[in-house]
Amino acid sequence: MRSAALILLCLPATLGAQPAWREQALLDLARSPHARLHPVPVRAVKLNPGFWKSRQNVTIEKSIPSLLTLLEEHGVLDNFRRLSNPADYTPRRGPLYTDSDIYKWIEAAAWSLQVRPDPKLEATLDKLIGEILSAQEPSGYLNTWFVEDREKLRFRQMITGHELYCLGHMIQAAVAYYRSTGKRALLDGSIRFTGYLLRDFGPAPKQPLLTGHPELELALAELYRLTGNRDYLRLAGYLLSGVETARLKLLPRDTAYTFSGIPFTSRTQFEGHAVRALYAAAGAADYWLETGDAAYRRTLDTLWSDLAAGKIFVTGGVGSRASGETFGDAWELPNRQAYTESCAAIAGLLFNQRMLAATGDAKYAALMERALYNGINSGMDLNGTLYCYRNPLATGSTEKIRNPWYNTTCCPPNLQRTFAALGAYFYSTSKDGVWAHFYDNSSLDWRLESGAALKLEMKTGQPWNGDVSITLNPSKSEEFTLYLRIPDWSGDTRVLVNGRPAPESPQANTYLALKRLWKPGDTVTLDLDMSGGLIFANPRVAEDHGKVALRRGPIVYALEQPDNPGVSVFDATIDPRTPIVAEHRPGFLGGVTVLTHKGHAYPRPLDGEPLYSAQPFKATRPVDLTFVPYYTFHSRGPGAMTVWIPVQ
Numbered sequence: 001m002r003s004a005a006l007i008l009l010c011l012p013a014t015l016g017a018q019p020a021w022r023e024q025a026l027l028d029l030a031r032s033p034h035a036r037l038h039p040v041p042v043r044a045v046k047l048n049p050g051f052w053k054s055r056q057n058v059t060i061e062k063s064i065p066s067l068l069t070l071l072e073e074h075g076v077l078d079n080f081r082r083l084s085n086p087a088d089y090t091p092r093r094g095p096l097y098t099d100s101d102i103y104k105w106i107e108a109a110a111w112s113l114q115v116r117p118d119p120k121l122e123a124t125l126d127k128l129i130g131e132i133l134s135a136q137e138p139s140g141y142l143n144t145w146f147v148e149d150r151e152k153l154r155f156r157q158m159i160t161g162h163e164l165y166c167l168g169h170m171i172q173a174a175v176a177y178y179r180s181t182g183k184r185a186l187l188d189g190s191i192r193f194t195g196y197l198l199r200d201f202g203p204a205p206k207q208p209l210l211t212g213h214p215e216l217e218l219a220l221a222e223l224y225r226l227t228g229n230r231d232y233l234r235l236a237g238y239l240l241s242g243v244e245t246a247r248l249k250l251l252p253r254d255t256a257y258t259f260s261g262i263p264f265t266s267r268t269q270f271e272g273h274a275v276r277a278l279y280a281a282a283g284a285a286d287y288w289l290e291t292g293d294a295a296y297r298r299t300l301d302t303l304w305s306d307l308a309a310g311k312i313f314v315t316g317g318v319g320s321r322a323s324g325e326t327f328g329d330a331w332e333l334p335n336r337q338a339y340t341e342s343c344a345a346i347a348g349l350l351f352n353q354r355m356l357a358a359t360g361d362a363k364y365a366a367l368m369e370r371a372l373y374n375g376i377n378s379g380m381d382l383n384g385t386l387y388c389y390r391n392p393l394a395t396g397s398t399e400k401i402r403n404p405w406y407n408t409t410c411c412p413p414n415l416q417r418t419f420a421a422l423g424a425y426f427y428s429t430s431k432d433g434v435w436a437h438f439y440d441n442s443s444l445d446w447r448l449e450s451g452a453a454l455k456l457e458m459k460t461g462q463p464w465n466g467d468v469s470i471t472l473n474p475s476k477s478e479e480f481t482l483y484l485r486i487p488d489w490s491g492d493t494r495v496l497v498n499g500r501p502a503p504e505s506p507q508a509n510t511y512l513a514l515k516r517l518w519k520p521g522d523t524v525t526l527d528l529d530m531s532g533g534l535i536f537a538n539p540r541v542a543e544d545h546g547k548v549a550l551r552r553g554p555i556v557y558a559l560e561q562p563d564n565p566g567v568s569v570f571d572a573t574i575d576p577r578t579p580i581v582a583e584h585r586p587g588f589l590g591g592v593t594v595l596t597h598k599g600h601a602y603p604r605p606l607d608g609e610p611l612y613s614a615q616p617f618k619a620t621r622p623v624d625l626t627f628v629p630y631y632t633f634h635s636r637g638p639g640a641m642t643v644w645i646p647v648q
């Protein structure tokens with residue numbers, strides 16, 4: 001039986017009736033029976049000059065090339081080369097999970113080829129992929145840490161070993177490169193490694209398996225979507241089933257920390273390592289999209305509510321405690337100590353992306369937007385060469401948060417793969433129409449699910465202005481629904497169709513469904529509500545009690561020391577009776593709208609005042625305050641910064 005299974009597993013997976021590689025979406029839900037929305041290919045959306053185009057440009061032109069240089073300098077590629085070239089012996093370098101860093105970089109570079117074809121980059125990728133695959137063992141196993149005298153430790157360090165985490169990123173890189181170039185070498189290599197797992201691991205009598213760092217689950221779901229081989233989905237289900245607690249002798253603290261090892265459907269709250277937990281949730285959402293298992297739906301709803309009600313920062317960042325990079329308790333959202341790893345915000349994006357696809361509920365897009373524009377966007381600096389591992393909501397005057405390199409360099413390529421593919425997050429289709437989730441200058445060149453070609457052009461001043469204009473060009477007049485996301489922050493939205501008010505009034509945090517016979521050249525305009533300004537936290541959030549954060553549209557603001565020379569940012573207060581004024585500064589921080597406010601400070605700097613006093617401290621000194629978008633913090637170097645300001 002075993003040899004028969006082996007032969008089957010070694011056969012190349014047939015792509016059969018799957019869409020051709022060029023037609024496959026970023027997240028390909030075209031055949032997922034429980035997906036309401038279907039994402040589009042990266043190449044179907046062109047970002048045009050504007051807010052995100054400049055971030056994508058810097059990702060492709062600066063960040064991706066400079067990170068490859070750093071990965072080479074730190075031996076991440078040599079870790080593979082040394083295995084196929086034993087004569088040229090060099091010791092392995094870096095922590096045990098470095099393989100995942102180059103896989104994530106390959107994924108980012110692969111998506112970028114759909115945005116901007118680059119034969120030189122593609123040739124570099126082909127060469128690197130060849131070198132990586134040269135290190136793959138005949139069995140299919142590939143990991144540069146568990147070799148030589150550590151070979152005996154394979155799959156024996158499942159909580160800390162990151163073996164399956166690295167495989168997950170290998171699969172995701174392979175899928176991205178296939179969808180961008182049609183080239184299968186890395187895909188076939190990742191299928192060989194997955195075949196090795198399927199052969200020896202799984203329910204008894206096979207050996208038990210635990211992801212330890214969830215990530216493989218979502219990769220397996222995508223590999224299933226690409227190949228049609230249901231064994232990959234079954235393996236994801238086995239990992240999520242957490243049936244191996246006893247065989248692996250897992251302790252409650254292990255299963256809490258790794259968010260694996262007990263049935264996913266028994267979870268009632270997010271806990272443990274934030275990236276692990278949110279990748280597990282994203283993988284479970286993938287499993288639900290394919291199986292429709294109601295127990296998964298219930299658990300995912302419970303976990304999402306737990307996240308939204310008390311465990312996500314106003315920036316979309318996630319992970320309150322540095323110790324173990326973990327979630328805290330509900331409402332435990334410290335600002336300066338916030339861990340908020342860039343990868344955790346991205347993992348939250350992936351979780352919400354899948355929940356949105358399953359349901360079409362705007363509440364998921366709201367959390368995606370909050371993270372994208374703030375706690376993910378902050379992760380890479382304006383020049384594309386410095387990265388945040390942590391994205392705290394306050395910093396002291398000397399904390400260096402942005403660095404070119406981390407020994408654990410998971411975040412930089414994770415940010416790159418997000419920004420490189422970003423356009424594909426903007427639109428979806430469903431059987432009855434097309435969906436616009438986020439607003440930026442962009443062109444969609446795709447088709448309706450009826451098969452009719454559809455071009456759509458979006459022009460906007462977002463995120464600084466509220467005007468959005470959309471021109472639809474279906475190949476012929478056709479009845480379908482245009483679903484427009486009305487952002488949660490836009491309390492008073494106006495929508496016109498060909499100059500006339502939309503039949504239904506837009507409601508914040510929903511999708512406005514415009515069903516009609518659309519003709520080439522029809523236009524829709526939105527006037528989003530850019531007023532607002534103050535955000536109050538639930539008083540249970542002790543750190544933010546008596547404070548406010550400022551936002552305008554999707555952008556959360558911060559008070560930074562360089563803009564406020566006369567007052568420490570920690571001595572400033574907001575006067576809610578005084579207006580907050582928006583002022584666009586085209587040449588500042590890459591072109592941003594700043595907010596100014598006449599607030600108050602304490603008569604003398606608080607660092608000269610006693611720690612305790614029988615009298616309340618009163619801020620009476622008028623000061624002019626200037627706030628900059630949070631995502632730009634420390635663009636001018638380390639310095640004091642805070643998002644939450646006392647209100648007085």
Ligand SMILES: [Zn+2]
Pocket residue numbers: 341342343344389409410411412414
């Ligand atoms: Zn990270």
